[in-house]
Amino acid sequence: MTAHAVATRGLTKRYGRDTALDRVDLQVPDGAVFVLIGANGAGKSTTFRLLMNLERPDEGAAEILGLDTASRGPEARAQVGYVPERLDHSYGWMTCARLLQHVSTYYAAWDFGYADHLSKTFALRLDRRVGTLSKGESRRLQLVLALAHRPPVLLLDEPTDGLDLAMRTRALSLLAEHLADTPATVLMSTHQIHEVDGLADHMGVLRDGRLVAQMSRDEIQRTVRRYRAEVPELWQAPPDLQAGGVRSSTRREMQWTLIGDERAVVERLTQAGALVREVSAMTLEAAALALLTQDVTR
Numbered sequence: 001m002t003a004h005a006v007a008t009r010g011l012t013k014r015y016g017r018d019t020a021l022d023r024v025d026l027q028v029p030d031g032a033v034f035v036l037i038g039a040n041g042a043g044k045s046t047t048f049r050l051l052m053n054l055e056r057p058d059e060g061a062a063e064i065l066g067l068d069t070a071s072r073g074p075e076a077r078a079q080v081g082y083v084p085e086r087l088d089h090s091y092g093w094m095t096c097a098r099l100l101q102h103v104s105t106y107y108a109a110w111d112f113g114y115a116d117h118l119s120k121t122f123a124l125r126l127d128r129r130v131g132t133l134s135k136g137e138s139r140r141l142q143l144v145l146a147l148a149h150r151p152p153v154l155l156l157d158e159p160t161d162g163l164d165l166a167m168r169t170r171a172l173s174l175l176a177e178h179l180a181d182t183p184a185t186v187l188m189s190t191h192q193i194h195e196v197d198g199l200a201d202h203m204g205v206l207r208d209g210r211l212v213a214q215m216s217r218d219e220i221q222r223t224v225r226r227y228r229a230e231v232p233e234l235w236q237a238p239p240d241l242q243a244g245g246v247r248s249s250t251r252r253e254m255q256w257t258l259i260g261d262e263r264a265v266v267e268r269l270t271q272a273g274a275l276v277r278e279v280s281a282m283t284l285e286a287a288a289l290a291l292l293t294q295d296v297t298r
Helices: 044-051 074-076 097-103 112-121 135-147 167-179 217-223 239-244 260-272 284-293
Strands: 006-015 018-024 031-036 059-064 079-084 152-158 185-189 202-207 209-216 224-230 246-249 254-260 275-281
Touching: 006 044, 018 044, 018 059, 031 044, 031 284, 044 059, 044 152, 044 185, 074 079, 079 135, 097 112, 097 135, 112 135, 112 167, 135 152, 135 167, 185 202, 202 217, 202 284, 209 217, 217 224, 217 284, 224 260, 254 284, 260 275
Parallel strands: 018 209, 031 185, 031 202, 079 152, 152 185
Antiparallel strands: 006 018, 006 059, 202 209, 224 254, 224 275, 246 254
């Protein structure tokens, strides 16, 4: 697994009779911005907690920068900037300034000047007690804590959740600037896929605890395409094309979003009696929707 900055092998987690993660083999290349998508309850946050060794898997293993997260958890966590899905107010009695100072003692690489810059950019009120912060203020504080020691790996679980539109834009711009100045591998989850369209170069899809797809952006562009075709009157699509989902249709024209090698898909459509008129690439968000709803294992 050491060929990747973040990797899991057969990662499985159960809560009673419910399986949150089922034999997940995740591979995040070094330097990638990898977006993990899935519906609520698909297992995204569980994956992050297992990577941080905050919970133990029932089966399988995970590594960060070649460090086994179970046997070398503290070393692995030292390489990570983590934004959890849920807010932790264990230090609610501290002011933001006091918490930043406290956390800085754990990281030799803590950049005090950068922490100050981040705090000002996110308009943190350093005199506020952590326990009194709103959800958005807490998220901004978490982002400062995650970035200020310039870690080689960022695990960001819904990093813009709770932020207003202006602050979401600011946070994503700051993340892009951070990666330009401090190269890092990023694994993030988000429901706002359009927001990270300009950053993401890999995507993984979790469905009911199973990793059903993980692809580079180039592979997504090649294999998730929109097809427009003319069809005969009263034409019935074959079952495999119906499963792909018709985006729109008229009496003589249909559009599909289909997954697979373009040449093979065009051949399937042609053999079924359709005349393909146009094949076009998808946005990352549209491709994500197709990968979430169609059967694919890559």
